Amino acid sequence: MPFYQPLTPEDIKQIDDTAHRILEDVGIHICDGVFLDELKTAGAMVDYDSEWVRFSADWLGEVLSRAPSRFTLHSRDGQKDLFLGEGKVYFTNGGRVFRLYDAEADDYRLTLLRDVAQTARLVDHLKHLDFYIIACQAHDLAPESYHLNDFYHALNCTTKHVMGGCDNLDGVRQVWELASFIAGGEDKLREKPFVSIITNPISPLTIEANTLNILAFCGKYGIPVTCAPAPIAGATSPATLAGTLAQMHAESLAGVAITQVLAPGAKVLYGAVPAIMDLRNMEFAIGSVETGMMNAAAVQLAKLYHLPVYASGGVTEAKKPDIQAGCEKTLTILLTGMVAADCVHLAAGMLDSGNAISYEQYIIDNEVIGMVKRVLAGISVNQVTLGFDVIKKVGPGGNYVTEDHTIEHMLDEFFYPNPSVRLNFDIWQEAGQPDMLSSARVQAQQILQDNKGDLLARDLIRNAFQGIQNV
Amino acid sequence: MSDLKALIEAVIKGDISTATAETQHAVGTGHNAQDILDKGLIAAMDEVGERFSKGQIFVPQMLRSAKTMQECMKALEPFFQEGSITSKGKVIIGTVKGDLHDIGKNLVSMMMEGAGFTMFDLGVDASPERFVQKAQEIEPDIVAMSALLSTTMPSMRLTIEALKEASLRDKVKVMIGGAPVTEKYAREIEADCYAPDAGSAVSKAKEILGIS
Numbered sequence: 001m002p003f004y005q006p007l008t009p010e011d012i013k014q015i016d017d018t019a020h021r022i023l024e025d026v027g028i029h030i031c032d033g034v035f036l037d038e039l040k041t042a043g044a045m046v047d048y049d050s051e052w053v054r055f056s057a058d059w060l061g062e063v064l065s066r067a068p069s070r071f072t073l074h075s076r077d078g079q080k081d082l083f084l085g086e087g088k089v090y091f092t093n094g095g096r097v098f099r100l101y102d103a104e105a106d107d108y109r110l111t112l113l114r115d116v117a118q119t120a121r122l123v124d125h126l127k128h129l130d131f132y133i134i135a136c137q138a139h140d141l142a143p144e145s146y147h148l149n150d151f152y153h154a155l156n157c158t159t160k161h162v163m164g165g166c167d168n169l170d171g172v173r174q175v176w177e178l179a180s181f182i183a184g185g186e187d188k189l190r191e192k193p194f195v196s197i198i199t200n201p202i203s204p205l206t207i208e209a210n211t212l213n214i215l216a217f218c219g220k221y222g223i224p225v226t227c228a229p230a231p232i233a234g235a236t237s238p239a240t241l242a243g244t245l246a247q248m249h250a251e252s253l254a255g256v257a258i259t260q261v262l263a264p265g266a267k268v269l270y271g272a273v274p275a276i277m278d279l280r281n282m283e284f285a286i287g288s289v290e291t292g293m294m295n296a297a298a299v300q301l302a303k304l305y306h307l308p309v310y311a312s313g314g315v316t317e318a319k320k321p322d323i324q325a326g327c328e329k330t331l332t333i334l335l336t337g338m339v340a341a342d343c344v345h346l347a348a349g350m351l352d353s354g355n356a357i358s359y360e361q362y363i364i365d366n367e368v369i370g371m372v373k374r375v376l377a378g379i380s381v382n383q384v385t386l387g388f389d390v391i392k393k394v395g396p397g398g399n400y401v402t403e404d405h406t407i408e409h410m411l412d413e414f415f416y417p418n419p420s421v422r423l424n425f426d427i428w429q430e431a432g433q434p435d436m437l438s439s440a441r442v443q444a445q446q447i448l449q450d451n452k453g454d455l456l457a458r459d460l461i462r463n464a465f466q467g468i469q470n471v
Numbered sequence: 472m473s474d475l476k477a478l479i480e481a482v483i484k485g486d487i488s489t490a491t492a493e494t495q496h497a498v499g500t501g502h503n504a505q506d507i508l509d510k511g512l513i514a515a516m517d518e519v520g521e522r523f524s525k526g527q528i529f530v531p532q533m534l535r536s537a538k539t540m541q542e543c544m545k546a547l548e549p550f551f552q553e554g555s556i557t558s559k560g561k562v563i564i565g566t567v568k569g570d571l572h573d574i575g576k577n578l579v580s581m582m583m584e585g586a587g588f589t590m591f592d593l594g595v596d597a598s599p600e601r602f603v604q605k606a607q608e609i610e611p612d613i614v615a616m617s618a619l620l621s622t623t624m625p626s627m628r629l630t631i632e633a634l635k636e637a638s639l640r641d642k643v644k645v646m647i648g649g650a651p652v653t654e655k656y657a658r659e660i661e662a663d664c665y666a667p668d669a670g671s672a673v674s675k676a677k678e679i680l681g682i683s
Contacts, residue, residue, distance in 0.1 A: 031571070098621060098651045110653070137651065143622040167622045208571045234531070236574050279529040282578060282669055355650060 003375070004338035006297045011242075012304055015297075018246035019253060020057045022205070027052035028254045032209035035258075042261040055257060064253065066260040069306035071267045073131060073224055074192040076182075077159040082130055084269070084308035084342045089376055090130035091337070091369045093123055093362065094315065094346030094354060095198070096165045098137045101320055101351055101358035103441050108356065111136035114471040115357070117153040118448055119349065122359060124158035125447045126366040128373055129348055133198070134164035135357055145467045147171035151178055151195060152468050156456045163345075165198045169213040172197055176221055181464055182456065190222035193267075197223055198310070198345075200271070201251050203231035212258065219263020226310040227255025228271025232284060233294075235277040241294055248274050248294075249301045256307060269343065270307040272298030275315075284353050286346075287316040287328035292335035299339040311336050314347035314365060315354050321361045321437050325351065330368050337372040359448075363419050363440035374415040385409070419443060475502070475511040478543075482515035483522075485535025487542050494543040504550035512540045516585070530578075530669075537585025558589040560612035560680050563605050565593030567626035572619035575649060578669040579615065586673045588613075599626070599633035606639050612680055615672070616662075618649040627652075628660040644679045648672060 007015070027045075030036055030053045040046040042063075045054040055063075070085035082090050100111045119135040134150045141149055147166065151174070154162045166172045175195055183189035199214045201207045211227060218225035229251035231237030237244040252270050259268045274294040275286035285291070295311045302309035313336030318325035329347075336344045348365035349357040390405040400406050419439035423431060462468050478497060481490035497507050519536040522528045562583060566576045573595045584590045591609055593601055602614055614634065618624045627647050634640040644663040647656075657665035664679050666672035 096621070098653075110655070137621045143625065146622070167620055202571055206571065232574070235578075279531055280526060282530045 002299075002338065002340040004296055004335060005300055006293050006339075007300050012300055015242060015246050015249055015301060016304060019249035020060065022247060022250040023055045023060060023254060024057060025054070026205065027054035028201075028251070029053075029206040030212070030258075031206065032212055035209070035212045039258065039261060044261075055254070060253065060257055063257045063260045064305055064307075066264045067256050067268055067305075067307055068265060069308070071224065071308065072192075073161045073163075073196055074194045075131075075159055075161050076155065076194045078192075080130065080160050082161055082343070085306070087340055088342070089337050089340055089344065089373070090342065091314075091333070091344045091347040091372075092129060092131045092133050092163070093119065093135055093348040093357075093365075094312075094350045095133040095135055095163075096137055097135065097350070097352075097355055097357050098139070099352065099356040100136065101356055101361075103321065103358055103360045103437060110139040111357070112140045112471075113138035113149055113153060113469060116150050117157045117471045118359065119357065119362065120154040120157035120162075121451050122362045122444060122447055123348070124160060125451065126348070126362060128366045128369040129160075129362075131161035131163060131343075132158050133345055134162070135349060141469060144170070145174075145469070147174040148178055148465060148467050149469055151175050152456070152461065152465070153471055155179075155182060155195075156454050156458070157451075159455060161194055161196070163196045163198060165200075166214050167199075168210045169217060172214050172217050172223075176217070176223060178461075178465060179223075181461065186221070193223050195223060197225045198271075199225065199227050200273075201227055201229050201255055203229050203236040203251060204247060205251060205254075207254070207258065212262075215255070215259045215266075215268075216262040219259050219266035219268075222267070224267040224269065225259065226269035226271040227259065228252070228269075228273050228310055229255070230273035230275065233274070233276040233290065234279050235282070237274075239279070241290055241297070244274055244276075245294060245297050245301065248272060248298065252298075252302070253305070256305075268307075269310040270298075270302035270305070272302070272309060272311045273346075274298060274312075283317070285317060286312075286353050287318070287324075287332065289331060291315070292332035295332065295336045295341070295344075296339040299336065299341040308342040310343045310345060311341040312346045313337065313341075313344045314368070315350045317353050319352050319356070321351070321358055321364055321440070325361070326364075326368075329365060333365075333368055334372050334375065337369075337376060340376075359444040360437055360440040363443045364436055367417055367419055367436075371415055371417070380413075385413075475507065475514075478507070478511045479515040479518070482512060482536055482539050482543065483518055485532060485539050487535075487539045490539045491542050491546055494546045498546070498550070504547045507547060508544075512543055516540055534581050534585065537581065541584065559587040559677070559682060561589045561591065561609055562613040562615055562676065563591045563593060563602060563609070563611045564615040564617070565597030565602065566595040566617045566619075567623055567630060568596055568598045569626055570618050570620055570623035571595045572649075573617070575619065575669070576617035579617065579648065579666070579672045582669045582673050583615075583676060586677075588673075588676065599630040602630050603633050603637045603639065606634065606643060607637065611643055613644045613646055613676055615646040615648075615676075617647070618652060621651040624649075624651060624656065627656075627662070631660055631662065646672065646676060646679070 073082040123132040233244040313332035316325040316328040349362040478493035666675045
């Protein structure tokens, strides 16, 4: 049940109507002749000179109705499957950053393939992170072998569902070949896809050939996919939140619709990564309060079409896991969580407007997400939780510490934070004055130290895929 | 002869239609073109720069003013002999091959144009050959490249190699930028300079050309 809904039903209607007008009167720039033909054949209005494609409201409605409103993002072991479209909220990290903040050295370095493996191990062990997104760019690899290596090492380090960004057809093909092999065949992967793909249109209103190829490929082979617009209010979309939402809604619906034309029934998520530009100095501000509000609104817009949604929250402009990071992350994760987004991505690990990660931040954000999940679980009110009997039993002046009622409910009622410090002052001093960051550092190191094994049959897979590198 | 106050105000406001009308009016009432440029347009842009650096106006307003000045310049051009309006330098700019993201590149281009550079924009998905061809044609001072995707960054290196092969590399300065681009990468591919954002692109460009 959503707790926060920034848009009224009338607001939603106006934004949806405007998105329809955008798609009917302006259109989407489709940068590929073959796809223009396909869309024309399917009934879209195509202008070959401008390469702009327009969709009538009726056509759009019919095509969107082919998209499934529920599907599952499978985990490799079947233990942590994600059931989209059922009102559950799942959180994950964010992807494809290029820099890492090393808290111990208090310095930054470029990310490596090893960081893909390590962040996957962290996500595998962090309870509140429900799936893994390929976290960073492997600077020690050539771009041609990113995807094979990224997904191999991710799948080798977590059994949770793995999602990743793709830039081209060759990349998604590498992912599919590897995942099919691991699944034991193309059909088995199609039946229970444990990988999925993120691709993006370019705001405003442009979808390039690589993206279309990825959507077509994923649709054909049953790999869940999202085509997630990332408009920046004031730069690549209107400076008004409503205007940005209308444009983003048009872009998101176009991505879903085009995928349904290419592969009817394809498992596609409505994508949303709206953010703003700080127009004082043109700094990208995805940790802004408006980012949280717009992502929540985007979820309402997706639900209008009963589409599972891939929304965003948990990014910060802060360069380190600091106070600003804590404020910005908590606010946007909370807002996007409270509207009951199916998937909230970028929710863990991110720093520097989505350009950097830190291992410690994964631990800290896991905690924030845990608290947000506690919020979502709500306050359970019934005769047992109201506790009249135990109140009567203890009576005035007693205490509840050793009561059965306490012991029966203490595990379910409370969220137990971990890197957050809850210590008596003297004990805290004796412990060396730990704080959330120092505790997170210890935990991250511990997880990585304790988990070094391969989850996949290493030799078998490496024999089949020569391009896999060591980390 | 009226003063140029109304023109200056219009440029500061970024009011293109009033500013161009005021420019015509100034010409019509006997101002010479050099005065209109120096005491009107440039004086206005100095004030804009001042207000921006104090945080009194934001980037969109500054860019609007720069655009307004350019429109006014069009009205003044007939009064200048060809080549007598000095440009800070000629710059070819483009998003590299394989990449269609252009907001960053466009901002850099607008900021540099506003600062007095003459920009030649190759748009997006610009191949090394197109950079070379344009460089042969216009003999620029700077070749500026942008990439948003880590997978398209290698096009920057290829473009620099293509400039070398065409014996153009030592005649131009190469500037690069874009979210995944770093100072280190710039050094690796032997670019002359890396600018982390649109504002610093202007100062970096001036720096590598040795102008103020």
